[in-house]
Amino acid sequence: xxxxxxxxxxxxxxxxxxxxxxxxxxxxxxxxxxxxxxxxxxxxxxxxxxxxxxxxxxxxxxxxxxxxxxxxxxxxxxxxxxxxxxxxxxxxxxxxxxxxxxxxxxxxxxxxxxxxxxxxxxxxxxxxxxxxxxxxxxxxxxxxxxxxxxxxxxxxxxxxxxxxxxxxxxxxxxxxxxxxxxxxxxxxxxxxxxxxxxxxxxxxxxxxxxxxxxxxxxxxxxxxxxxxxxxxxxxxxxxxxxxxxxxxxxxxxxxxxxxxxxxxxxxxxxxxxxxxxxxxxxxxx
Numbered sequence: 001x002x003x004x005x006x007x008x009x010x011x012x013x014x015x016x017x018x019x020x021x022x023x024x025x026x027x028x029x030x031x032x033x034x035x036x037x038x039x040x041x042x043x044x045x046x047x048x049x050x051x052x053x054x055x056x057x058x059x060x061x062x063x064x065x066x067x068x069x070x071x072x073x074x075x076x077x078x079x080x081x082x083x084x085x086x087x088x089x090x091x092x093x094x095x096x097x098x099x100x101x102x103x104x105x106x107x108x109x110x111x112x113x114x115x116x117x118x119x120x121x122x123x124x125x126x127x128x129x130x131x132x133x134x135x136x137x138x139x140x141x142x143x144x145x146x147x148x149x150x151x152x153x154x155x156x157x158x159x160x161x162x163x164x165x166x167x168x169x170x171x172x173x174x175x176x177x178x179x180x181x182x183x184x185x186x187x188x189x190x191x192x193x194x195x196x197x198x199x200x201x202x203x204x205x206x207x208x209x210x211x212x213x214x215x216x217x218x219x220x221x222x223x224x225x226x227x228x229x230x231x232x233x234x235x236x237x238x239x240x241x242x243x244x245x246x247x248x249x250x251x252x253x254x255x256x257x258x259x260x261x262x263x264x265x266x267x268x269x270x271x272x273x274x275x276x277x278x279x280x281x282x283x284x285x
Contacts, residue, residue: 003106004109007106007109007110007113008113008165010087010110011083011110011111011113011114011116011117012113012114012117012121014083014086014087014114015114015117015118015121016117016121018035018039018082018086018118019118019121021039022035022038022039024207025207026121026123026124027121027123027124027126027127028124028206028207028208029124029128029150029151029152029206029207029208030118030119030152030207030208031152031208031209031211032075032078032079032082032118032119032152033075033078033274033277034274035082036063036078036082036274037274037275039082039085040060040061041061041062041063041082041085042060042061042062042063042273042274043062043063043065043078043273043274044062044063044064044065044272044273044274045064045065045066045067045074045270045271045272045274045277046064046065046066046067046271047066047067047068047269047271048064048066048067050095051064051066051093051094051095052065052066052069052073052077052080052094052095053065053066053077053078053080053081053094054081054091054092054093054094055081055084055085055089055091055092055094056091057084057085057089057090057091058091061085063078063081063082063085064081065077065078065081067269067270067271068269070154070197071152071197071211071212071213071216072148072152072153072154072155072157073154075119075152075153076115076116076119076153076154076157077094077115079114079115079118079119080094080111080112080114080115081094081111082114082115082118083110083111083112083113083114083115083118084107084111086114087107087110087111087114089107089111094108113165116161116165117165119151119152119153120151120153120158120161120162120165120166122166122168124151125147125151125158125161125162125166125168126168128147128150128151128204129143129147131204132146132147132202132204134147136162136168136169136173137170137173141155141177141180141185142185142188142189142200144158144159144177145182145185145189145200146200146202149199149200149201150202150204150205152208152211154182155182155185156178156182159174159177159178160174160178162174186198186217189219189237189239190217190219190237190242191235191237194217196215196216196217196244197212197213197216197217198216198217198218198219199212199216199217199218199219200219201218201219201220201221201253201261202221203221203255203258203259205259205261206261209250209261209262209263209264210253210261210262210263210264211263211264211266212245212263212264212265212266213245213265213266213267213268213269213270214245214246214247214248214265214266214267214268215244215245215268216244216245217234217242217243217244217245218231218242218243218244218245218263219237219239219240219241219242220240220241220242220243220253221240221241221255222236222240222241223255223256224240224241224253224254224255225253225254225255226243226251226252226253226263227251227252227253227254228249228250228251228252228263229246229247229249229251230245230246230247230248230249230250230251230263230265230280231243231244231245231246231251231263231265232244232246245263245265246265247265247280248265248266248267248278248279248280249264249265249278249279249280250262250263250264250265250278251263251265264277264278265278266278
């Protein structure tokens with residue numbers, strides 16, 4: 001067994017054990033920030049320029065996540081720092097990574113592998129496609145985008161993981177998917193180009209809330225009722241209704257009693273502890 005294979009096996013084993021420790025099913029998506037809190041690791045968002053995240057090994061361990069990164073990158077960074085935690089690594093500062101700059105240490109490679117397997121275990125990825133009656137060999141870029149949204153990861157992160165780690169995408173198919181940018185996919189779904197993120201939600205969304213920040217767009221199926229004041233309807237598209245997150249708080253999506261999901265909205269580029277991320281803003285006289 002090569003060193004890389006050994007690292008991958010160790011990372012996958014620990015990732016599945018961590019999921020099991022909080023009773024997360026292997027085929028479900030997880031919220032990694034909530035998972036860390038359940039494990040006694042405090043997650044905080046901070047404006048830390050030139051860094052992806054930080055792990056502080058101490059009596060009460062802390063993970064810091066860069067507040068200005070895209071949501072998918074934030075989740076992967078948090079999962080990466082959890083890898084340092086579970087493997088007993090010392091305190092770490094993970095800077096913005098330049099693949100051309102240097103050779104990464106084994107513990108950094110292992111933490112990345114752990115993050116991939118924690119957020120995207122094969123069982124969860126396979127089920128995400130199957131319940132939507134999709135085949136990764138023929139699914140559209142928009143289909144991949146929807147699956148990535150549910151798993152809470154970036155579009156290209158999902159495709160790369162399926163190609164390199166899971167072996168479920170050929171090199172040619174990976175190149176085809178990677179050719180389509182998330183920005184172009186968002187523009188196609190929304191009917192216009194926007195700088196804010198889009199979360200595509202369907203009736204197969206389960207196991208975790210829909211987490212967004214103020215300003216983010218949400219594509220919902222036609223006929224879904226929206227409860228709460230944190231999201232407002234913007235327009236109708238062929239694939240569904242476009243809503244936008246407008247205020248911190250918690251709401252609910254429901255479709256005629258057969259499907260429902262909570263939506264949690266945080267402030268834009270929120271800084272502070274994860275447990276306070278979705279508190280409504282209090283107006284003072």
